[in-house]
Amino acid sequence: MPTDTSKVHIGLILPDVLGTYGDSGNATVLCKRLEWRGIPAMVVPVRISEPTPASLDLYVLGGGEDDAQALAADYLREDAGIQRAAERGAVVVGVCAGLQVLGTSFTTSDGVVHRGLGLLDVTTKPGERRSVGEVVVQPDPRFGRQPLTGFENHMGASSVGPDSVPLGQVQRGTGNGDRSEGAVRGRVLATYLHGPVLARNPELADLVLGWVVGHPLPPLEVPEIELLRQERLARRRAR
Amino acid sequence: MLVASDLPWRTRFAITAARTAATLSRRTGRGGGSMIGGRIAAKLDPHALQHLARGRTVVLVTGTNGKTTTTLMLSRALEALAPVTTNGDGANMPDGVLAALAANTEAPFAVLEVDETYLPWVAERVDPAAIVLLNLSRDQLDRVGEIRKTEREFRSCVEKLADTVVVANCDDVLVASAAAASKHPVWVSTGQTWRDDSVACPRCGRAVRHHPQDEMEWDCVCGLVRPKPDWVLDGDRLTGPDGVAHRLQLALPGRANAANAALSLATATCVGVPLPQALGQVRSITAVAGRYQRVPYDGHAVRVLLAKNPAGWYETLPLLNPGDPVVIAINAREADGRDPSWLWDVPFERLRGRRVIASGERATDLAVRLRYAEVDASAQPDPLRAVTSLDAGPVELIANYTAFREVNARLGDAD
Numbered sequence: 001m002p003t004d005t006s007k008v009h010i011g012l013i014l015p016d017v018l019g020t021y022g023d024s025g026n027a028t029v030l031c032k033r034l035e036w037r038g039i040p041a042m043v044v045p046v047r048i049s050e051p052t053p054a055s056l057d058l059y060v061l062g063g064g065e066d067d068a069q070a071l072a073a074d075y076l077r078e079d080a081g082i083q084r085a086a087e088r089g090a091v092v093v094g095v096c097a098g099l100q101v102l103g104t105s106f107t108t109s110d111g112v113v114h115r116g117l118g119l120l121d122v123t124t125k126p127g128e129r130r131s132v133g134e135v136v137v138q139p140d141p142r143f144g145r146q147p148l149t150g151f152e153n154h155m156g157a158s159s160v161g162p163d164s165v166p167l168g169q170v171q172r173g174t175g176n177g178d179r180s181e182g183a184v185r186g187r188v189l190a191t192y193l194h195g196p197v198l199a200r201n202p203e204l205a206d207l208v209l210g211w212v213v214g215h216p217l218p219p220l221e222v223p224e225i226e227l228l229r230q231e232r233l234a235r236r237r238a239r
Numbered sequence: 240m241l242v243a244s245d246l247p248w249r250t251r252f253a254i255t256a257a258r259t260a261a262t263l264s265r266r267t268g269r270g271g272g273s274m275i276g277g278r279i280a281a282k283l284d285p286h287a288l289q290h291l292a293r294g295r296t297v298v299l300v301t302g303t304n305g306k307t308t309t310t311l312m313l314s315r316a317l318e319a320l321a322p323v324t325t326n327g328d329g330a331n332m333p334d335g336v337l338a339a340l341a342a343n344t345e346a347p348f349a350v351l352e353v354d355e356t357y358l359p360w361v362a363e364r365v366d367p368a369a370i371v372l373l374n375l376s377r378d379q380l381d382r383v384g385e386i387r388k389t390e391r392e393f394r395s396c397v398e399k400l401a402d403t404v405v406v407a408n409c410d411d412v413l414v415a416s417a418a419a420a421s422k423h424p425v426w427v428s429t430g431q432t433w434r435d436d437s438v439a440c441p442r443c444g445r446a447v448r449h450h451p452q453d454e455m456e457w458d459c460v461c462g463l464v465r466p467k468p469d470w471v472l473d474g475d476r477l478t479g480p481d482g483v484a485h486r487l488q489l490a491l492p493g494r495a496n497a498a499n500a501a502l503s504l505a506t507a508t509c510v511g512v513p514l515p516q517a518l519g520q521v522r523s524i525t526a527v528a529g530r531y532q533r534v535p536y537d538g539h540a541v542r543v544l545l546a547k548n549p550a551g552w553y554e555t556l557p558l559l560n561p562g563d564p565v566v567i568a569i570n571a572r573e574a575d576g577r578d579p580s581w582l583w584d585v586p587f588e589r590l591r592g593r594r595v596i597a598s599g600e601r602a603t604d605l606a607v608r609l610r611y612a613e614v615d616a617s618a619q620p621d622p623l624r625a626v627t628s629l630d631a632g633p634v635e636l637i638a639n640y641t642a643f644r645e646v647n648a649r650l651g652d653a654d
């Protein structure tokens with residue numbers, strides 16, 4: 001268990017189970033954006049069958065296929081490390097399957113209902129068809145100004161209940177399925193967007209990092225990222 | 240080439256029409272011709288595949304990585320006995336498979352690379368003597384979707400084939416689970432250590448256990464267990480069921496090619512080629528569909544390598560010559576998968592300190608990935624312009640599927 005309190009510890013949760021869509025990239029992005037500002041940080045991978053330390057500052061959960069997602073949910077529910085951490089105010093970021101696992105329940109394509117971790121007021125059922133493609137989301141002003149760009153690939157239709165709010169509204173793509181996208185409650189934030197989402201959306205990365213360090217972070221100039229955002233968002237206008 | 244006279248008239252007509260279309264397509268510069276030819280044949284005679292395969296020894300090769308190489312190795316090995324027809328161009332959809340069978344109706348052997356999605360469809364029609372199952376990992380996430388579904392489809396496919404030998408990589412959990420349903424499995428330990436895609440057991444969804452002392456051994460509480468290998472590859476040494484070890488000594492580099500060779504040799508032996516003879520044939524391969532050989536271009540010696548997913552990169556990174564500059568070309572077209580998120584699962588950090596150019600249609604996605612890997616890279620979307628911008632000398636050019644095809648075609652034109 002990490003004891004070095006001078007560093008920000010970023011938990012990469014079950015990279016071996018929930019890591020299908022380049023999800024470790026989100027942890028890499030968070031870590032580097034801290035380091036580049038002179039804030040020491042490290043990624044702590046927590047693999048299946050290892051206990052999840054409740055002492056980390058930030059937890060990142062990624063995507064996975066049905067079986068893997070059910071396995072992860074069962075494991076994390078029992079382990080309860082993330083839930084304890086969230087209770088004391090740690091930041092949790094979930095992507096795709098991670099969003100569904102953080103919710104109260106999700107139904108896999110075989111019709112089985114699984115309990116989630118209950119950190120978000122979200123229930124997910126299989127949608128009518130698989131949603132695959134580029135997504136553009138206008139975030140709720142509390143969570144950012146710049147449009148979010150990402151790639152979605154999921155079957156789930158998620159509904160956000162009164163104890164959470166959507167991360168934003170879909171301008172292109174499917175998201176939760178009702179024009180809303182993602183969910184936030186306190187410092188728990190989740191989205192369907194891959195890309196990875198934090199690589200494509202530095203403002204969102206810095207929002208959650210601001211929650212961790214306790215103050216807003218000054219912007220970082222990274223020309224490649226600006227160019228990537230222009231390319232991805234220009235495609236939207238071209239359509 | 241003649242059209243065998245014992246084929247039904249409908250199939251003969253379909254083949255003739257397909258060949259005409261293929262020739263036209265090649266002449267008009269629209270492509271290799273095999274796809275359009277196959278499409279026409281299938282339309283004119285829906286049973287063409289059955290008819291064309293009848294009476295021949297057909298071997299199918301499938302899996303995520305290594306299909307084209309293994310298909311080439313196996314056809315070379317079988318050529319030691321008799322003529323072979325094959326889709327060496329990598330056209331591995333039903334059209335391409337049909338075109339390969341139609342291209343030479345006299346060859347007693349057919350070695351056919353088949354796209355994972357179409358294995359059951361093709362196998363049902365050609366009644367294969369053998370199927371080679373290489374590996375299953377994430378590839379084209381948005382297209383193929385769930386590899387676990389592919390595993391289930393493979394499983395029910397091989398279960399139905401009572402007389403087919405299934406030569407399978409027992410170090411790949413998903414492949415082993417599928418091939419265990421076969422009545423005639425031949426197990427090859429390829430020494431594969433890529434496990435990121437098989438953490439949850441394909442049979443029961445629980446976590447697969449890896450033996451703490453022996454990293455090759457694995458099992459699951461549901462009873463799925465790593466099969467005992469008949470063939471074992473250990474570094475460059477391949478030991479067959481008779482216990483005799485042979486050095487592979489391939490001209491092709493890397494562990495992945497040694498694994499492909501082990502599976503090819505095991506299969507060739509099943510079909511009746513004596514191992515030393517098969518090995519001699521496989522050793523003579525120096526390039527696979529434009530890969531591995533050095534091509535002169537504008538004062539550079541360009542080595543083109545294909546890596547289209549994290550498992551492929553895992554095998555490709557160790558092949559790179561230390562010190563040589565690297566051009567990486569990434570596209571995200573339909574055939575590549577539209578989502579290039581997988582780039583974040585490749586340990587590009589290992590390229591730190593090298594000269595690297597991010598290229599291809601998704602050069603910017605790659606440039607961002609490399610920035611976060613703290614690799615000092617520039618970007619140039621055109622891979623050959625990227626090569627030109629480097630000092631004269633050797634260049635490693637690694638590309639994913641459609642980028643690779645484009646680079647190869649342009650290098651071929653430049654020759």
Ligand SMILES: [Zn+2]
Pocket residue numbers: 440441442443444445459460461462463
């Ligand atoms: Zn199992």
